[in-house]
Amino acid sequence: MNTIDDSLNKEGEGSPYRENSGERVVVILDVRNVTCRQSMEYSNTRMDYSKLLRDTTANRQCVVAIAVDGVTYDERGRDVFRIFHSELKGAGFRTVLVPASNNKGKQEGVDVKIALLAQKYALLNKCDIVELITGDGDFTVLVQDLQEEGVRVNVTSFSANLSYSLKDKADEVRILDDIPLVKMQQKSIEEGC
Template identity: 35%
Template sequence: MVEIHDAQRVAVLADSQNLYHSSHSLYSQNVDYAGLLDETVRGRELVRAIAYVIRADSPEEESFFEALRDIGFETKIKDIKTFGDGSKKADWDVGISLDAVTLAEKVDAVALCTGDGDFSRLCHHLRHEGVRVEVFGFASSTADELIEAADDFTDLSERENEVLL
């Protein structure tokens, strides 16, 4: 396992939808993305920070997207899809995975901010490529298979003061 050191190049990929639902269901609070960025970078060289967000036409979302950019995140925005039966869907699983695989040759570590177990296969792939995989999520809403697939797991519930507003 590759240890953390100051010369490491890190990419931070934040699944904003997953983080939002976890922080709201557990704490009724929003994520402090500036604090999250500090927690994930840990003094290393930040190559890229990307927040994957969903546009659902709520009034405050544009200011949220702008705040993310001010903090240092690149935002990737996807519109929510509404189906004929009224159900809605939007997720970034494929986009996050493709970006992680693309960035793998440019970084030493990927900080994946999500609890979604669908990313466990991505973790295995990145580790096979020699990239350190760090998962940041709220333990009670993070899939066991994701925790097991990562080199390191940080329970954001233990860092409430740093990562919640």
């Protein structure tokens, strides 16, 4: 697990966790927001999350990269998406799993967790920029609050998933389907979504 302190020690070629005297970046990936759009638009592809992280940090100092997702358990009490969550960890993301917040299994706490994490790093003065990988308009208020704290907020999203209000508030917007930000790979048929 990457923490604020140990993430800076993960230097290496191709790693976003390199020492750099430049801007300090916190990357937060809204997993379901991105993967649901990917499944709808690119059903037979697989996103390269390692490349996404490298391109998002763009040679700046990555304080931490966090992928926030809801967790669903199978009948044996195991995370249903454990293989995918392991893939995110291997790509350099710290995974934060939020349990379902109601009896229908809906993952309502994910957005709250993302907002709390972004605020935490900003208020502790651990970052200059928050890179949000989401298109969810619910984060418009978060963006405004972070900007009032002097933190720039960039958004990366699929165009069809990007809220107009989030697009208008963000300091910079990158569109996943318009630029070569990620390498899309074919999924194997047995893998599914």
